[in-house]
Amino acid sequence: MNVSYILLLLALLPSTSPFHLFPPPRPVLNLHSSQKKFDCVIVGSGLGGLTAAATLQRLYGRDCVVLEQHEDAIGGVAHSFTLKNSAGPFQFDAGPSLLTGLSRPSYNPLRQIFDLLSLPMPPMIEYDGWKVQSKGEMKDLGLEGEGEGWVEFEVKTGGGGFGEEIERVFGREAMKLFTEFTDLILEKNGLYESSCGVPPFVLRGDKYAAITLTRSLPSLLKIGPKGGKILTSSFDKFYDSFISKSDRNPLAETFLRNYFNYLSFALSGYTMERTQTAPVAYMIGDLHLPGSSVNFPEKGTALGGIIDVLVSGIKEKGGTISNSENVKSLILNSSNKCIGVRSNDKDIFARDGVVLNVGIWSLPGILRETLRIGGEFDEGFLRERIEHAEGKHVKNARKMFERAFLTICFRFNTGNE
Numbered sequence: 001m002n003v004s005y006i007l008l009l010l011a012l013l014p015s016t017s018p019f020h021l022f023p024p025p026r027p028v029l030n031l032h033s034s035q036k037k038f039d040c041v042i043v044g045s046g047l048g049g050l051t052a053a054a055t056l057q058r059l060y061g062r063d064c065v066v067l068e069q070h071e072d073a074i075g076g077v078a079h080s081f082t083l084k085n086s087a088g089p090f091q092f093d094a095g096p097s098l099l100t101g102l103s104r105p106s107y108n109p110l111r112q113i114f115d116l117l118s119l120p121m122p123p124m125i126e127y128d129g130w131k132v133q134s135k136g137e138m139k140d141l142g143l144e145g146e147g148e149g150w151v152e153f154e155v156k157t158g159g160g161g162f163g164e165e166i167e168r169v170f171g172r173e174a175m176k177l178f179t180e181f182t183d184l185i186l187e188k189n190g191l192y193e194s195s196c197g198v199p200p201f202v203l204r205g206d207k208y209a210a211i212t213l214t215r216s217l218p219s220l221l222k223i224g225p226k227g228g229k230i231l232t233s234s235f236d237k238f239y240d241s242f243i244s245k246s247d248r249n250p251l252a253e254t255f256l257r258n259y260f261n262y263l264s265f266a267l268s269g270y271t272m273e274r275t276q277t278a279p280v281a282y283m284i285g286d287l288h289l290p291g292s293s294v295n296f297p298e299k300g301t302a303l304g305g306i307i308d309v310l311v312s313g314i315k316e317k318g319g320t321i322s323n324s325e326n327v328k329s330l331i332l333n334s335s336n337k338c339i340g341v342r343s344n345d346k347d348i349f350a351r352d353g354v355v356l357n358v359g360i361w362s363l364p365g366i367l368r369e370t371l372r373i374g375g376e377f378d379e380g381f382l383r384e385r386i387e388h389a390e391g392k393h394v395k396n397a398r399k400m401f402e403r404a405f406l407t408i409c410f411r412f413n414t415g416n417e
């Protein structure tokens with residue numbers, strides 16, 4: 001969903017890479033002794049890395065290797081862990097655990113990838129909401145009063161009762177502001193409908209957005225000539241233009257901003273300043289239109305089953321997943337193209353490209369190490385990227401992680417434990 005090139009660096013290389021420009025590769029990887037070069041090297045086995053590998057391997061017939069740092073874990077932040085007490089062992093999910101639009105064909109990009117690659121989605125249960133708890137200064141939470149406090153409310157999906165819940169906890173003004181804003185997004189020919197007409201695959205935040213978006217022109221025209229621009233711009237622009245036209249009640253506005261920062265964070269790991277409008281718009285439909293629900297797998301952890309399916313989907317077509325791979329730096333050629341990576345003490349080359357799907361915290365380190373080792377590439381080029389990778393948005397994301405003190409509990413409406 002997040003098309004920022006910080007998270008996804010895709011360097012397309014032709015099929016014959018001039019390996020001779022580089023020092024001879026160090027001892028060959030202990031992956032499969034027969035395989036030393038790949039078409040694509042994917043660093044990081046998070047959901048992004050696995051979906052990239054599955055798509056390249058299954059749809060484009062590329063020979064892929066996924067390099068994962070952990071000894072035995074696959075899935076990146078989307079993993080689970082077990083804690084035990086006298087009542088028994090409990091399993092907890094880290095990373096994404098708020099799932100919508102997976103139980104049936106939908107606009108959820110993960111569901112679309114599964115359908116596109118003919119991968120079976122694990123059976124899902126549908127729930128009607130979840131509970132949010134957060135701690136902070138009362139006014140920062142959007143509540144009357146002084147000092148620190150807790151807030152707890154239920155996000156009710158499917159259009160029923162969430163307005164009442166907002167009114168109960170945050171007051172009438174907050175409910176009115178929320179209703180007005182979501183109605184605007186969900187209105188006929190509005191942002192939600194247009195975002196549904198645009199496949200997630202063509203959403204990108206770079207200068208080529210306009211080119212790929214033209215294929216979805218009919219649905220964009222519904223929201224006027226600026227439609228494509230609005231959908232691919234960051235959500236705060238749309239939000240701010242709405243807020244500037246409304247009668248402001250500061251506490252109500254704080255609630256609304258918190259809620260949409262929370263949804264943006266759930267989608268992209270960033271606040272709304274760094275989250276595209278289109279995914280937020282269709283998430284609002286996914287959550288708040290009549291009949292919508294949240295999903296959780298029938299068995300296992302939030303994403304465990306999904307990750308298993310992706311892994312076997314990659315391996316089934318000959319792809320490789322290798323654990324204990326500590327990628328410390330990239331290999332750039334004199335045209336500043338990434339043609340491989342250095343993992344542990346060996347070089348792994350990619351004929352077609354390298355997908356770097358590492359966390360924003362690790363990226364600067366990898367780029368700095370690349371600079372330290374040096375090569376024939378232009379150092380200024382790399383320094384610029386390092387500056388970007390250490391920029392303000394990364395610091396903001398870190399702050400958000402620190403503030404995200406959230407507990408999510410599903411309401412059970414199935415009668416099961």
Ligand SMILES: *[C@@H]1O[C@H](CO)[C@@H](O)[C@H](O)[C@H]1NC(C)=O
Pocket residue numbers: 012013014016017018021333334335336337339
């Ligand atoms: C660097 O790699 C790219 C992609 O493989 C290639 O197009 C380019 O010719 C290479 N540059 C040099 C100087 O070999």
